[in-house]
Amino acid sequence: LNLKEILRFNVANIFCEKPLCEKRKDLNLLNNLLIKKKTQLFTNFNRKEDKTIKNLKNIIKKNRMGKIQLIRGIYTDRLLNNGIHLIDLLSHLMGDIKITKLFKQKKSQSISCLLENKSKVPIFINNLNDKIFSLFEIDFIFQKGRIKYSDNGMKVEQFYIEKNKFFSKKKKLKFDPKISKTEFLKTFKNQYKKLYMMMKKKKNKEFFNSKKIHQLC
Numbered sequence: 509l510n511l512k513e514i515l516r517f518n519v520a521n522i523f524c525e526k527p528l529c530e531k532r533k534d535l536n537l538l539n540n541l542l543i544k545k546k547t548q549l550f551t552n553f554n555r556k557e558d559k560t561i562k563n564l565k566n567i568i569k570k571n572r573m574g575k576i577q578l579i580r581g582i583y584t585d586r587l588l589n590n591g592i593h594l595i596d597l598l599s600h601l602m603g604d605i606k607i608t609k610l611f612k613q614k615k616s617q618s619i620s621c622l623l624e625n626k627s628k629v630p631i632f633i634n635n636l637n638d639k640i641f642s643l644f645e646i647d648f649i650f651q652k653g654r655i656k657y658s659d660n661g662m663k664v665e666q667f668y669i670e671k672n673k674f675f676s677k678k679k680k681l682k683f684d685p686k687i688s689k690t691e692f693l694k695t696f697k698n699q700y701k702k703l704y705m706m707m708k709k710k711k712n713k714e715f716f717n718s719k720k721i722h723q724l725c
Contacts, residue, residue, distance in 0.1 A: 511549075515541050521548045521707050527588040528722055535722055542715065550703050551718040553596045557698035560664050560690040564648075564655060565601050574651025579631040581646045587618050587725055590644055591635065596721045597646070598623070598631060605631065607724065654681055661692045 511529075514522060528551060529535050542549055555561065567573060581598065583590040599605050602625040611620040623631040636643060646657040654667040665685035672680040691698070706714065 511538055512541065515545050515547060518545055519547055521550070521703075523550045523552070523703060525552050526592055526718075526722075527725070528718065530588060532723060535719060539715075539719060548707065549715045549718075550706075551714065552699075553593065553718065553721070554695040554699045555593055555597050555661060555692070556600045557695045557702060558691045560688060561597070561601070561657075564657070564664065567655070568601060568648075573653040573655070576629050577649045577651060579629060579646065579648050581631065581633045582636060582643055583618075583633070584636045584641070584643045585618070587635070590642075591618060591633070592721060592725050594633065594644065594646070595725055596717075599717075599721060599724075602629065602631070604720075605724070656685070657690075662690055664688045664690060 511522065511524065528549070529538060538549075541547075568576065579598070579602070581594050583594045585591075595605075605623045605625045607621055608624055609622040618635040618637050620632075620634045623633060625631070642660060644660045648655045648657075652669055656665040656667070658665055665687050667681040667685045669679045670682050672678045703714075
């Protein structure tokens with residue numbers, strides 16, 4: 509409703525908090541209005557603008573720790589609040605993803621679900637409908653190790669494999685991970701710089717990506 513009202517004034521650019529809307533029909537209406545008004549719309553999906561995430565994407569793309577075996581994500585609060593950030597980040601890292609199974613909680617606007625990408629990597633998303641503490645993390649299990657995006661996005665833990673002294677034919681993950689601090693607190697500034705450049709060039713692919721994530725959620 510707020511976006512519809514703003515678009516009456518023929519503004520050139522809008523930077524909006526997510527979710528853009530809560531219903532698919534409203535998303536389609538918004539899309540038509542943006543085309544008609546020639547307005548660029550950007551959504552606050554800031555977590556991608558982090559060098560640590562870009563490095564993780566490179567590790568996945570080049571199979572530096574082998575192929576991904578499975579992914580587990582956990583979020584608290586509503587799907588369209590924290591969950592949509594999780595879905596957006598996974599789509600950024602894994603390419604197009606789709607829902608294969610839903611586990612809706614009673615009297616809740618949050619869900620747990622099973623997703624997969626084009627390579628059929630299973631992605632388990634779990635919701636904790638608990639207001640006591642906030643949790644946002646993603647666990648990537650590779651053939652040759654494990655990477656955990658943890659502490660609500662403040663750090664990345666990398667676990668490598670080593671020999672197993674108890675079972676000679678098997679290997680195990682090292683107990684002490686390599687821990688890297690993310691640039692989470694810089695992602696907002698990085699995003700503003702990126703948006704400024706896109707506004708100048710008038711080339712906005714962000715709404716297409718944002719629309720895809722909103723439709724999925």
